[in-house]
Amino acid sequence: MAETHVLFVEDDDVIREATTLALERDGFKVTAVPEGLAGLQAFRAEQPDIALLDVMVPGLDGVSLCRRIRDESTVPVIMLSARADAIDVVLGLEAGADDYVTKPFDGAVLTARIRAVLRRFGQATAAAAEQKEEGGVLSFGDVELDPDAMEVRRGGEPVALTPTEMRLLLEFSAAPGTVLSRDRLLERVWDYGWGGDTRVVDVHVQRLRAKIGQDRIETVRGFGYKLKA
Known part of the structure; x- marks a missing residue:
């Protein structure tokens, strides 16, 4: 069975590297990039199975990136946010995200949410x-x-x-x-x-x-x- 390919857009080096390792241990293939424009390019080039997008990334913020992805594809999208603020949550969902996860998050919880979205x-x-x-x-x-x-x-x-x-x-x-x-x-x-x-x-x-x-x-x-x- 082919690995599930995850696009992960996160500008914090520590979070990006730690989360990438955790997802790879759980059997996912991960393409991790630090900013939004690179995320859009990677999305188009790699055609991942699911995208994890941090809300606050440079170049092209996560909400705008989600809109760009949704204009081109129905691939599942999960937004990641350091704030559980209602505005952040609603903006991400209105942009076309399927779900959201608030940081800091447990790796097992993130994996469970990814699999739940993919099961849909x-x-x-x-x-x-x-x-x-x-x-x-x-x-x-x-x-x-x-x-x-x-x-x-x-x-x-x-x-x-x-x-x-x-x-x-x-x-x-x-x-x-x-x-x-x-x-x-x-x-x-x-x-x-x-x-x-x-x-x-x-x-x-x-x-x-x-x-x-x-x-x-x-x-x-x-x-x-x-x-x-």
Whole structure:
């Protein structure tokens, strides 16, 4: 089995070297660079399986780099930040990141989060296969979801979703009209059996709404979200 290739963009030499060694011990192949422009070049040249981006790096900051990556690819992205400030977290997620980890972090925790993000595509594929058995293309207003082809169309035009957004839509489409709590979505989509930051859910729902229609996913105050049948 090929090694999972991680692009790691971090300007702190000690953190970069220590984290690279820890990830390599856990079986990952790592390309580590100290600044954002080099990170963009490495992303294009190396085509990694996942990107770890520190928010505060020189040349091109992590949030801007995430946007550039997302313009070109749906590869999973995890943001790293020394601050758990809400602005940092939301900016990273709105830029297209799938998750975030606050520094200082434990190497085992980072590895677990990387593997959880990478599992999402497999989970989306499995969920799609399950829905396919239940019957063909799913339609919600002008939105069509083809679980077999893993494709989404709105008004007949293709919609590009990241693996996390696809997994979220599949979770909603499995139970249209049913209210899904943030905790359930964290567990099912982000693999957070222990709970997690619900801002991750809120921002991803906002991103999904922007792509499939603002009125397609309804907020049920105090409970969660539901897909309008």
